[in-house]
Amino acid sequence: MSETANFVAPLSQGFGYGIIVGLGFAFALVMVFITWALKRYQYEVQTSEMFSTAGRSVKSGLVAAAVVSSWTWAATLLQSSAVAYQYGVSGPFFYASGACVQIILFATLAIELKRRAPNAHTFLEVIRARYGTTVHVVFIVFCLMTNTLVTAMLLTGGSAVLTSLTGVHTVAACFLLPIGVVLYTLFGGIKATFITDYMHTVVIIVVIFIYAFSAYATNDTLGSPSRVYDALVAAADRHPVEGNAQGSYLTMHSKEGGIFWVINLVGNFGTVFLDNGYYNKAIAAHPVHAFPGYVIGGLCWFAIPWLCASTMGISALALEGTQRMSSEDVTAGLVLPFAAVKLLGHSGAVCTTLMIFMAVTSAFSAQLIAVSSILTYDIYQAYINPSAKGKMLVWVSHMSCVFWAIAMASFATGLHYAGIGMGYLYLLMGVIISSAVFPGAMTLVWKAQNWVAAAASPVLGLAMSLIAWLVTAKRESGVLTVATTGA
Numbered sequence: 001m002s003e004t005a006n007f008v009a010p011l012s013q014g015f016g017y018g019i020i021v022g023l024g025f026a027f028a029l030v031m032v033f034i035t036w037a038l039k040r041y042q043y044e045v046q047t048s049e050m051f052s053t054a055g056r057s058v059k060s061g062l063v064a065a066a067v068v069s070s071w072t073w074a075a076t077l078l079q080s081s082a083v084a085y086q087y088g089v090s091g092p093f094f095y096a097s098g099a100c101v102q103i104i105l106f107a108t109l110a111i112e113l114k115r116r117a118p119n120a121h122t123f124l125e126v127i128r129a130r131y132g133t134t135v136h137v138v139f140i141v142f143c144l145m146t147n148t149l150v151t152a153m154l155l156t157g158g159s160a161v162l163t164s165l166t167g168v169h170t171v172a173a174c175f176l177l178p179i180g181v182v183l184y185t186l187f188g189g190i191k192a193t194f195i196t197d198y199m200h201t202v203v204i205i206v207v208i209f210i211y212a213f214s215a216y217a218t219n220d221t222l223g224s225p226s227r228v229y230d231a232l233v234a235a236a237d238r239h240p241v242e243g244n245a246q247g248s249y250l251t252m253h254s255k256e257g258g259i260f261w262v263i264n265l266v267g268n269f270g271t272v273f274l275d276n277g278y279y280n281k282a283i284a285a286h287p288v289h290a291f292p293g294y295v296i297g298g299l300c301w302f303a304i305p306w307l308c309a310s311t312m313g314i315s316a317l318a319l320e321g322t323q324r325m326s327s328e329d330v331t332a333g334l335v336l337p338f339a340a341v342k343l344l345g346h347s348g349a350v351c352t353t354l355m356i357f358m359a360v361t362s363a364f365s366a367q368l369i370a371v372s373s374i375l376t377y378d379i380y381q382a383y384i385n386p387s388a389k390g391k392m393l394v395w396v397s398h399m400s401c402v403f404w405a406i407a408m409a410s411f412a413t414g415l416h417y418a419g420i421g422m423g424y425l426y427l428l429m430g431v432i433i434s435s436a437v438f439p440g441a442m443t444l445v446w447k448a449q450n451w452v453a454a455a456a457s458p459v460l461g462l463a464m465s466l467i468a469w470l471v472t473a474k475r476e477s478g479v480l481t482v483a484t485t486g487a
Contacts, residue, residue: 016166024180084313435461
């Protein structure tokens, strides 16, 4: 796992497959039981409306839990730890602060969506109603690109960690991880994602607390803030950080960290404002509970990447000694499992496997609902079969979930063999999708925006961002490769 040391998977392949397949089916069985109980005792019928909107009656607490879970990707835990490893104590703050403001600001759009289109199934239906087909198609493409990038990050990051900890083949992990998620989403719809999101988030938070107490209180090597401080001072002496004040890991004055903060801020506006999953939650929320749900969720989420990275990224620095992790391992998101094994040994590997499984599956379920809603209401019902209702829409939603899971598992496999990891995709997403954020948001809050601006600005912005990205990489490095374009 480093340039000078072999990192041997501490867990068996059987354990890895047991977690991926066994827990996935366990959650599916739980959702089958809950769906049966709701139908038996609450007389709840799984119509297309219930599948996509949960009856538009979800309260603020569950909305907040779902927002926190959906925004807690594998990248939230893995990339934040990698940033802490690269830039020191500034990294966790730059990651968390650069990615929580979008959720809080999105609360305004949630209110506008509930007010202006109370019966909508997707945000794109509002686009079509206001601007017509051309703009609708443009935003379908950008929203699906957003879902593609997010899902690819989930699978590439999650599979890399599971491979490093258990020896499970990366391709097998890419295809097996979605199975349980697809099953419980098919049975429970968006309500299943709300319920499982809550359970997943509890597990993730408990594991992060285990790490934090170990690093700062009980670990034999670290075990106190003062020892961690001393270890970071020693790490800066061995390999100072270029761009940090005095090369220190203990400063907020970080040039590269600041650049990452800007990339993080811009890129994550796209992954919130263009991800139909967040609009799905706003649509499913009771009108009174949408705004507080998103504000509470955004504020609560900040603590997860900040504490996780401040513990795991910093612990990796403090415990690695002279054997540095390779840049490929850092980009792949392997800082967190490296630190977990150093801190807790076999137990740390088990905790990390559980936590990453929970993060990947909870966020993946939200992506399934987001994409199935777009394919069902914005493509199938809008352009293929406008008279479709009831069981036909449910069937299309189910088939959309299955299709998307297979397509994304295949895409993630291709990325693996191309040498493209989660860290590369995380930095790329802002280049690809951010140009559609402003016209998308203004659709709900600014009546003066016309259809030409809404259609042209995302496309022109994408072209300009791609040109700027590739030209800058060529000028800085002299050659265009995966390594230079993702640097």
